[in-house]
Amino acid sequence: MDRIPVLQMGKFLLVTIQVDLYDRLALNLESDLVQMVSKTGARGVLIDISALSIVDSFMGRIIGNIGNMSKIMDAETVVVGMQPAVAITLVELGLELKGVSTALNVVKGMELLHKKIGSFEDTIEEEEHDDSSTD
Amino acid sequence: MIIQKEQDVVPFRNRVKEYAVKIGMSLVNQTKLITAASELVRNMLKYGNGGNTVIEVVSKGRENGIRLSFIDKGPGIKDVELAMKDGYSTGRSLGLGLPGAKRLVSEFDIKSAVGKGTTVTIIKWKNG
Numbered sequence: 592m593d594r595i596p597v598l599q600m601g602k603f604l605l606v607t608i609q610v611d612l613y614d615r616l617a618l619n620l621e622s623d624l625v626q627m628v629s630k631t632g633a634r635g636v637l638i639d640i641s642a643l644s645i646v647d648s649f650m651g652r653i654i655g656n657i658g659n660m661s662k663i664m665d666a667e668t669v670v671v672g673m674q675p676a677v678a679i680t681l682v683e684l685g686l687e688l689k690g691v692s693t694a695l696n697v698v699k700g701m702e703l704l705h706k707k708i709g710s711f712e713d714t715i716e717e718e719e720h721d722d723s724s725t726d
Numbered sequence: 727m728i729i730q731k732e733q734d735v736v737p738f739r740n741r742v743k744e745y746a747v748k749i750g751m752s753l754v755n756q757t758k759l760i761t762a763a764s765e766l767v768r769n770m771l772k773y774g775n776g777g778n779t780v781i782e783v784v785s786k787g788r789e790n791g792i793r794l795s796f797i798d799k800g801p802g803i804k805d806v807e808l809a810m811k812d813g814y815s816t817g818r819s820l821g822l823g824l825p826g827a828k829r830l831v832s833e834f835d836i837k838s839a840v841g842k843g844t845t846v847t848i849i850k851w852k853n854g
Contacts, residue, residue: 611736614768645739645757647764648822676757684761684826685812 595620597627603704604628604666607639617653624657628664635704636661639697641672651686658691667707669693671700730776735767738779742794745781749790751852759792759850762827766796766846769823773816774800774844784849791832791851799843806838 593616598605604627606620624636636657640646646654658668671694681688692707694700727738742763746756770777777798784793803809810828815821824846828834833849 611739613732613735615732644743645761645764647761647768648820648826649764649768652820674757676754679754680757680761680830683758683829684765685822685829686820686826 593619594623597623599627599631599633602633602708603635603637603701604631604633605637605639607642609642611645612643612650614649617650621653621657621660625660625664628661628666633666634708636666636668637697637700637704638668638670639672639700640670640677641674641696643677644674646673646677646681646686648684648686651681651684651688654691655689658688662690667692667704669700669703671695671697727779727781728776729767729770729779732771734776735764735771738767739764742781742792745783745792746850749783749792749852751792751850755850755852755854758830759794759848762830762848762850763794765823765827766794766848769846770796770798770800770844773803774798777843786851789851789853791849791854793847793849796846797843798845802840802842802844803836803838804840806836810836 595606595608595616604624606624627633628636654670661668669692670688673693692703694703727741729738739760742760743756746759767779777796780795782793784791808814810824812825813821827848831848832851832854835847838844
């Protein structure tokens with residue numbers, strides 16, 4: 592069966608969609624990703640869609656689902672590399688990508704993920720620090 | 727081009743793209759047309775059990791365009807007006823397919839008869 596590979600990079604999962612998605616492939620990716628988040632304890636998911644020439648309502652819904660499911664599993668999702676024509680089409684179609692953050696490219700997407708997760712971990716460290724100082 | 731299973735969708739989209747490129751359609755309009763085509767072909771598979779598609783180059787005056795027809799012999803749509811509403815779906819989807827596709831193209835026509843099937847025809851003008 593066709594699958595889109597999911598790579599693990601430290602605390603993050605990396606997906607580069609390089610083929611045109613048909614529905615079954617998108618659904619497989621959805622379930623694979625959520626299972627990988629659970630298995631690896633990943634804190635962030637980066638999805639690169641720069642090679643996708645179209646995103647229709649079904650694919651948009653899958654991307655939204657991945658974002659929401661990952662959120663429930665305590666991971667942030669960032670979608671990167673959307674082509675301008677795809678963005679124009681998505682908005683006219685009436686699709687908002689709810690629950691997913693976007694970034695222009697992989698580098699910026701990684702920065703965003705680090706910021707989101709980093710800031711969260713900083714606050715934990717600070718809290719722990721505060722606890723020790725009050726002891 | 728006959729569409730009977732999900733895997734037929736990607737080749738169909740590629741064929742539409744070839745035609746759009748041939749008449750020199752801009753990338754944004756190509757993307758809109760292919761996205762609309764993708765929505766309609768999915769509807770045809772999901773609700774009409776597949777069907778036939780026709781891709782044609784049409785012209786009006788100096789303007790060229792692509793006309794796509796989606797013909798299925800499925801159960802038909804009871805209330806076309808309702809089906810064209812944003813957010814309405816009898817399946818478990820977002821209900822953006824038909825109204826979204828209409829917004830993305832220049833001309834949109836839908837004919838449906840219960841028990842006989844549905845035909846959707848769209849045109850995207852090169853500069854429209």
